[in-house]
Each structure stands twice: as C-alpha cells, then as structure tokens.
Amino acid sequence: MSAFRARASLVLAAVAALCLPFASPAGAAAAPACPGGSVCFYSAENFHGKAWEWTANSGYRDLPPSLHDHVGSFVASTDACFIAYQPTEKRATHNGDWRSAYAGDFGGRMDGVAPGRC
Template sequence: MRIVSAVTMSLIALILPATSAFAAPAAGPPACPSGSVCFFSGSDYHGSSWEWTASSGYRDMPPALHDNVGSFVASTDACFINWDPKETRQVHTGDWRRAYGGDFGGRIDGVNGGNC
C-alpha cells in the first residue's frame, strides 16, 4: 500500500484542472420583473429578448421570437399560444426553461395572462 502525502495531493490539485464532476452546479435563471415573462431567442437566456407584462394582455410574439423562443423565465402566470393548430401551454410564477426551442418554444405565436 502506498501512502501519498498531503503536500503531494495539494501539488496534484494545483496542476490538474478541475473536472466537471467537481464543477459548481449551473446557476438558475436570470431575474425577470414581477408580473412579467421574459423571453429569449436563444437557449440559456441569450439572443434577442422581450419582456411581456401581464397588464398588457394578449400579445403576438415579436418577429425575432415568433416560433423562436429558446428560453424563458416566468414571474407571473401566463398562457403560451400556438394558433395553427391551436395549442396552449400554461406557465406559472417561478417556471423557467433554459432550452425551450425544441419544445413549444419552436411553435409559440403569442402570450396571454392568467390560465389557458
């Protein structure tokens, strides 16, 4: 049996880079103002962005986000809508998705407040 000294282990730790097994967990979503849903065209909250507010009622998605929502953060209840064929997705305060483009984000046409 071989015993490795604490000094040797410290030197190894300095030389070898940290692996993903030891990396910190991914951060949560960015802040989005209360009463809003923040949309992003890219995954991980990158790209074009738009803040929809519940007080504005139904809105079509802006051109950069129409059928192109890569991620979102909800700070209010809202209903995401695709018109053809009609589909809806309910989101609630605190919901977020960092990769939504391959899901309903690739079909979303508009957003409305409250329940679907």
C-alpha cells in the same frame, strides 16, 4: 460483514443519495431575474439572444418577429398562457417557471402570450 449490516449500509447510502441536492445539467444556465408580473423571453437557449419582456397587464400580445416560433428560453414571474396557432395549442406557465432550452419544445411553435391561466 453480515447480510443485515450490508443491507443496512445500502439503505443508508440510498437515503443519503436522495438527500443530496439535484445538480443542474452541465452547461445549463441558472434562470436570470425577471420583473414581477412579467415573462422574459429570449431567442436563444440559456437566456441569450434577443430578449423581450411581456407584462401581464398588457393583455394578449403576439410575439415579436425575433421570437415568433423561436423562443429559445424564458423566465416567468407571473401566470401566463403560451399560445400556438395552426393547430391551436395552449400551455400554462406559472410564476417561477423557467426553461433554459425551449426551442425544441413548445418554444419552436409559440405565437403569442396571454395573461392568467389557459
């Protein structure tokens, strides 16, 4: 095979690989449905454990004790602002966002949720 054909084959293989859909990590759960205008929180990863649904029209709410500093996963069906105190930090989340493993990130510090953008 000529050097040109070998290079062309490599380029085609690279383009084909980019066209393949990205696979989710092994064991990662697909996000469950959450009603529009809500954020659904779970105390464990992969959308397990105690669940709580916050609605945007309810305004700011402290997280319930089972989720305070312990949000394992979430699904957002609206824009919201996640809030942690001491030190204060805010994270915007948007309609369609979800995380199946959030406790090792901001979910391990989260204290409350508010409607809209931060």
